[in-house]
Amino acid sequence: MTDSEILDGITDIVRDALEDDTIVLSPESTANDFAGWDSFKHITIVVATELRFGVKFRTAEIESMRKVGDFISLIQAKVKGA
Amino acid sequence: MLASQLSWLPQNPDWRGEFNSLVAEDGASSDALSRLASFQIDFLCTERLDTLAQRKLRKISPANLPGPPIRLAILGSSTVSHLVPAIRVGLLRRRLWAQVHVNPFGQYLQELLDPNSDLHKFKPTVILFAFDARHVIGQPAVGMGGAAADSLIEEKASHYAELWERARQAFSCHVIQQTLLPVFPELLGNNEHRLPGSPQRMVGRFNQRMRELADERRVDVLAMDNRVQRDGIGPWHDPVLWHKGKIEIAPAMAPLYGDLVARIVAAQCGRSHKCLVLDLDNTLWGGVVGDDGIEGLVLGQGSAAGEAFVEFQRYVQQLSARGVILAVCSKNEEKAALEPFSRHPEMVLKRPAFAAFLANWTDKATNLRLIAERLNIGLDSLVFADDSPFERNLVRRELPMVAVPELPEDAAEYARCLADAGYFEGIGLTAEDLSRADQYCANAERETLRASVADLSSYLKSLEMEIVAGPFDRLGQARITQLINKTNQFNLTTRRYSEQEVAAAMECADVITLQIRLIDKFGDNGMIAVVIGKPSSGDLLIDTWLMSCRVLGRQVEQATLNLMVQEARRQGYRALIGEYRPTEKNIIVRDLYQKLGFSHQRSDEAGNSLWRLSIDQFVPFDALISVEGVPA
Structure with missing residues (x-):
C-alpha cells in the first residue's frame, strides 16, 4: 500500500467523521486545522482508521498521533510488521 | 464502507449516491430517510444519516413526523x-x-x-x-x-x-x-x-x-x-x-x-412486527413442490439440509406459540402447496398454524396487501421471509414498510437471521399474547364465514358473540395498560397511561372504568376494549375509549355504549360527553359519536370535537351480542 493510498483512505474517513466532503488532507494536516476535529472526533477517526486498515493502535500511540503523516507512518509500520 | 453488524439488512452499493442526492434535495421525506436506514451501514454513515435526518425532519411539523x-x-x-x-x-x-x-x-x-x-x-x-x-x-x-x-x-x-x-x-x-x-x-x-x-x-x-x-x-x-x-x-x-x-x-x-x-x-410503542409471512419452496422445505413432487422435497432426517429445514420450521412454530401470527405467501398452485402440509410426515408446521395461506401466481406485493387486509393488521406489521432475492427486492420496492430480512443462503442459518433482526421484540407477555396466533387463525375462519354469509347481521348472529365486562382489576391491569399504549386506530382520544396511572384510576371511586372481553364460537378474543369515564360537572366525560382492531365491524362499539349508558345512569349522570382527538391513525373513529347518536357540541381548529348524549333519550342498541357481567 502506498502512502497516497493510505492518505486517500484517511481522507474518506475524516470527511465522514467531520461531515464535510470538501476536506482535503496532506501529511502535514493536523486536527487543529479543522473546526470540529476535537478529542472525541479524534477517537472516531482513530477507530475508523483501525477498521479500515486492519490495524490496532496502542494507547500511547493514539496520544502521539498529531499529524496525518503520523497516522500514515504508523499504519505503514504496522502493515509491514504484520 | 466498513464491515457492519446489521447482517439481516441488505447491502446497497449505491448507498453513497442515494445519500448524496437526498442531501442535494430540498424536500424532506421521512420515507426516503427510512429507506437509507434500512441498509447495512457502518457507524460513520450512520452518523451522517442522522445529521441529515435531523436537518430534514426539523422542517416537518411534529404532527407529521413518523x-x-x-x-x-x-x-x-x-x-x-x-x-x-x-x-x-x-x-x-x-x-x-x-x-x-x-x-x-x-x-x-x-x-x-x-x-x-x-x-x-x-x-x-x-x-x-x-x-x-x-x-x-x-x-x-x-x-x-x-x-x-x-x-x-x-x-x-x-x-x-x-x-x-x-x-x-x-x-x-x-x-x-x-x-x-x-x-x-x-x-x-x-x-x-x-x-x-x-x-x-x-x-x-x-x-x-x-x-x-x-x-x-x-x-x-x-x-x-x-x-x-x-x-x-x-x-x-x-x-x-x-x-x-x-x-x-x-x-x-x-x-x-x-x-x-x-x-x-x-x-x-406497540410497533413490533406481528406477523411472519413465509414463502414455501426453499424457505420451509428444500426443492420446488410443483416440480419435484412431495417425494422429491428435501425435508427431515436423511440429509443435513433436510434437517435444517425441520429445525427452521420448529423455530417458526415456537414463534407462533409465543404470539407471532403466521401466514404463507407462495407462487404455487394452491393444491400442490397444501399437499406437503397434509401428507409429508416430516412437516412440523401444519395448515391450521397459518392465519392466511395464499398460494397462487399473483405477484407477492399484492398478496401481502391481501394478507394484511384479511388479518386486519398494518403492512408495517409484516415480516416477509423468502429465499428468492428477486421476490425480496420486489417486495422492498413495492412495499417499503414490510420488513424483508436478507435470508442467508443456507437454511441452517434462517432462524438465527430472524432472531438477530429482532423484528418480533416482545416486552412482557400477556395471556392474550400466548393465545394470539390461535385468535388470528380463528379470525381468518370468521372471515371465510363472512365471505360465505351474505347478510351481515345473520353472520354476526351466527358468531354467537358474548361480551364479558367489568371494571378494571389487578388481573387485567397489564393488558389494559398494553391496550391503552398500543391501540392507535379505534382510539377516540389516544391518551396513553402508565400502569401506575391505570392502577390509580382503578382506586378512584369517581372514575368509571370498563374492560371488555369478547368470546364467540371460534374462541376467546381476549380483552379487546377499554373505557375510562370521568365526572365533569354532572356529566360523564369519556376520557378514553379504545378497541382492538381485530374486532372491528362486529358491533362491539354499540354494545360498549349500552354498557356505558347503563353504568352512567346507575351513578346518576345526566349525559355522556364524547371527545374525539384526531391523530394520523384514528380517522376511522372520526364520525363514531355521530353514528352512535351523539349530538355535536363544538370543534376547534385542530379538529378536536366534543359530543353529547342525553341519557334519558338513549335507546339501547340491539347489538347482537349477549352481555355477561355488569360493572360492579
Whole structure:
C-alpha cells in the first residue's frame, strides 16, 4: 500500500467523521486545522482508521498521533510488521 | 464502507449516491430517510444519516413526523453520546423518530433528582439507564465471603432500582435498564463462581438481580450481557477506548447497539412486527413442490439440509406459540402447496398454524396487501421471509414498510437471521399474547364465514358473540395498560397511561372504568376494549375509549355504549360527553359519536370535537351480542 493510498483512505474517513466532503488532507494536516476535529472526533477517526486498515493502535500511540503523516507512518509500520 | 453488524439488512452499493442526492434535495421525506436506514451501514454513515435526518425532519411539523412523539433520555455513568445517532437511525429504520437527551458526563443522579435540571425540562417518555460496569461494581474486596458479596449486590441493585421509581414518579415514563457488560477479566478461571468477591462474578450476580427486580417492577431490560455472550466482549468493549475517553461501548458497534435500543422502544410503542409471512419452496422445505413432487422435497432426517429445514420450521412454530401470527405467501398452485402440509410426515408446521395461506401466481406485493387486509393488521406489521432475492427486492420496492430480512443462503442459518433482526421484540407477555396466533387463525375462519354469509347481521348472529365486562382489576391491569399504549386506530382520544396511572384510576371511586372481553364460537378474543369515564360537572366525560382492531365491524362499539349508558345512569349522570382527538391513525373513529347518536357540541381548529348524549333519550342498541357481567 502506498502512502497516497493510505492518505486517500484517511481522507474518506475524516470527511465522514467531520461531515464535510470538501476536506482535503496532506501529511502535514493536523486536527487543529479543522473546526470540529476535537478529542472525541479524534477517537472516531482513530477507530475508523483501525477498521479500515486492519490495524490496532496502542494507547500511547493514539496520544502521539498529531499529524496525518503520523497516522500514515504508523499504519505503514504496522502493515509491514504484520 | 466498513464491515457492519446489521447482517439481516441488505447491502446497497449505491448507498453513497442515494445519500448524496437526498442531501442535494430540498424536500424532506421521512420515507426516503427510512429507506437509507434500512441498509447495512457502518457507524460513520450512520452518523451522517442522522445529521441529515435531523436537518430534514426539523422542517416537518411534529404532527407529521413518523410515529408517536418519543423523547428518549439516556442516563449513563460514562460516555454515551456517540451512541445517540445510531439510536435515532435504529428508530428511523422502524419509521419512528425520537428526540434524545443525554445527561452531562457523570451527572445522571443530579439530573434525575434536581427538578430544575435539563432532564426535567426535556420531559422524557422513555429513560434508558446505561451504567458502566466499573461504576456499578467499583473495586470490591476480592477476599470477601459469599454473604458479604450477596448483601453488597443487594444494596447496589436496590439503589439502582430506586432510580426507576424516581424516574416513574417524575415522568410516568417507560424505563429501560441496560445490563452490565462483562468487562472484567477472570481471577480464578473456569470456576470463577467460587470467588464471591470477583468483579466478573459480581457483574453476573448484579445482572441476575436486576432482572428479577425489573420483572417485579415492569422495567424492560436491554440485555447487553446476552448480546456479548453471542459476539464476545472483544468487539463491544475496547479497554484502550475506555482509558482514552471513558467509552464503554465501542463506537464501531453503535449501529447494532442503536438497533437493540430502538427495537425495545418500538416494542413499547406497540410497533413490533406481528406477523411472519413465509414463502414455501426453499424457505420451509428444500426443492420446488410443483416440480419435484412431495417425494422429491428435501425435508427431515436423511440429509443435513433436510434437517435444517425441520429445525427452521420448529423455530417458526415456537414463534407462533409465543404470539407471532403466521401466514404463507407462495407462487404455487394452491393444491400442490397444501399437499406437503397434509401428507409429508416430516412437516412440523401444519395448515391450521397459518392465519392466511395464499398460494397462487399473483405477484407477492399484492398478496401481502391481501394478507394484511384479511388479518386486519398494518403492512408495517409484516415480516416477509423468502429465499428468492428477486421476490425480496420486489417486495422492498413495492412495499417499503414490510420488513424483508436478507435470508442467508443456507437454511441452517434462517432462524438465527430472524432472531438477530429482532423484528418480533416482545416486552412482557400477556395471556392474550400466548393465545394470539390461535385468535388470528380463528379470525381468518370468521372471515371465510363472512365471505360465505351474505347478510351481515345473520353472520354476526351466527358468531354467537358474548361480551364479558367489568371494571378494571389487578388481573387485567397489564393488558389494559398494553391496550391503552398500543391501540392507535379505534382510539377516540389516544391518551396513553402508565400502569401506575391505570392502577390509580382503578382506586378512584369517581372514575368509571370498563374492560371488555369478547368470546364467540371460534374462541376467546381476549380483552379487546377499554373505557375510562370521568365526572365533569354532572356529566360523564369519556376520557378514553379504545378497541382492538381485530374486532372491528362486529358491533362491539354499540354494545360498549349500552354498557356505558347503563353504568352512567346507575351513578346518576345526566349525559355522556364524547371527545374525539384526531391523530394520523384514528380517522376511522372520526364520525363514531355521530353514528352512535351523539349530538355535536363544538370543534376547534385542530379538529378536536366534543359530543353529547342525553341519557334519558338513549335507546339501547340491539347489538347482537349477549352481555355477561355488569360493572360492579
